[in-house]
Amino acid sequence: MSAQQNRRILLIDDMPSIHQDFRKILVPQAAGSDALGAAEQALFGDAVPKAAAAEFEVDSAYQGQEGLARLQAALQAGTPYALAFVDMRMPPGWDGVQTIEQLWRADPRLQVVICTAHSDHSWDEVLARLDVRGRLLILKKPFDAIEVYQLANSLTAKWEMTQRAAAHLAQLEDAVRERTAELTRANEALQAEIGERKQLESQLVQSEKLASIGQLAAGVAHEINNPIGYVFSNFSTLEGYLDKLFEMLASYESAEPSVNAPEVAARLRDQRERVELEFLKEDIPLLLRESKQGITRVRQIVQDLKDFSRVDSSQDFELANLHHGIDSTLNVVANEIKYKADVIKEYGTLPDVECLPSQINQVVMNLLVNAAQSIGEQRGRITIRTGTDADWVWLQVADTGSGIAPDTLKRIFDPFFTTKPVGKGTGLGLSLSYGIVQKHNGRIDVDSVVGRGTTFRVTLPIRSQTPCRGKACSIPAQETASCQPATDRLAAQGSNPRA
Secondary structure, X not given: OOHHHOOEEEEEXXXXXXXXXXXXXXXXXXXXXXXXHHHHHHHHOOOOOOOHHHHOEEEEEOOHHHHHHHHHHHHHHOOOOOEEEEEOOOOOOOOHHHHXXXXXXXXXXXXXXXXXXXXXXXXXXXXXXXXXXXXXXXXEOOOOXXXXXXXXXXXXXHHHHHHHHHHHHHHHHHHHHHHHHHHHXXXXXXXXXXXXXXXXXXXXXXXXXXXXXXXXXXXXXXXXXXXXHHHHHHHHHHHHHHHHXXXXXXXXXXXXXXXXOHHHHHHHHHHHHHOOHHHHHHHHHHHHHHHHHHHHHHXXXXXXXXXXXXXXXXXXXXXXXXXXXXXXXXXXXXXXXXOOXXXXXXOOOOOOEEEOHHHHHHHHHHHHHHXXXXXXXXXXXXXXXXXXXXXXXXXXXXXXXXXXXXXXHOOOOOOOOOOOOOOOOOOOHHHHHHHHHHHXXXXXXXXXXXXXXXXXXXXXXXXXXXXXXXXXXXXXXXXXXXXXXXXXXXXXHOXXXXX
16 A cells, blocks of 8 residues: 555544444445435435545554554554544543553554543643644544544545655655765865875975976086086195105105204204194195095085986986895995894885886985984884885885974975084985985885884885886887876876885
């Protein structure tokens, strides 16, 4: 039975004659004799249309408990009642108020009409006990047939409209929930896209900043490199000249005792003491060595500037074993680390990576040296981890050092920015490393907690996606046109290569 076509009525009354009267009004009667028709007309009059009575299906119960049982059985069968007529007084069982309370507990949708000539309760008390909500009407005995019919017709129609409204409301609620879920998913996707855009914008700003500084660094390196070159060359020549002068001076000193003129010998001794010849012979070589070390350091800074700006850098990519490179780099910086930290290697299984091995080694060296220098007086630990993620490989250098403050963390890749004392660092190590990783279409990330340590993570594509990258490129020339830089693929996919 459709919920919108419910004409089922439950009559609960202890008087069998009342049931007969209701059925005559609401249930169609078989064609009978004229005498029967006359009796009907005498009893009910002509107020009820004959065709209308056929619309209802009436079930009878003679006590409240029996009515509740019928209601529950109808609900289980999926054929609920739309309306119940309930007598107020039905001894010895429940009265009408108790019956209605039980009916509404089982089916709150049920419309109810109280049928009574008198009551054991005042109407105020009845209304106070029952949660009416527009579901309750009162029919006083004796009643008219048309009144019964109109109540039945109106209240079953009301039940139908209430069901339609409830179904429509449920549909609206489902639609609202679905739309809310769609908006939530769209908002989550938008927030994720905003986060990715901010990350890409940050990387773009960093790249543009480094590119601008790189151009400046290239010019500065070129201007400094020429005078440094001939100063360094002149130092080497000057050392040779001084060696010859000291050799000649030694010959003069050895010949001094053979001077026959006493006044000449005395003058030579006085001059030697006045110019402090012995001190000069010791101090001049020392000054030259210190000066040469300074020039060498300046020369290295210039070379770092050139490397940072990618001047004279090799473009010959080749397949390399990263673990071999890490191990060789550890050997190079062993003296820097062995007195400060224990090195723990947690290597994963890596394929050979297409890269510039010497430059990747330089990145690893910078990270290892920085990790060692961040560790204080107490011996620490440096952990090197490697692994793969789809078409990417990654390596981590984690230390138990002092960590990096958030404000400082924003600037660690800026050229010439360093937290080390003057003369202890150039501030180019991480900038150079950043540029190298960018050249490989990879990324370098850092996570640091003050007082607990820092972790640098370098992510590289297993195969370089730079179309023109040198003689060692393993991708056929006819396919390089379709190469797309790995960082562009990341942005397009909205993914993060981090494991």
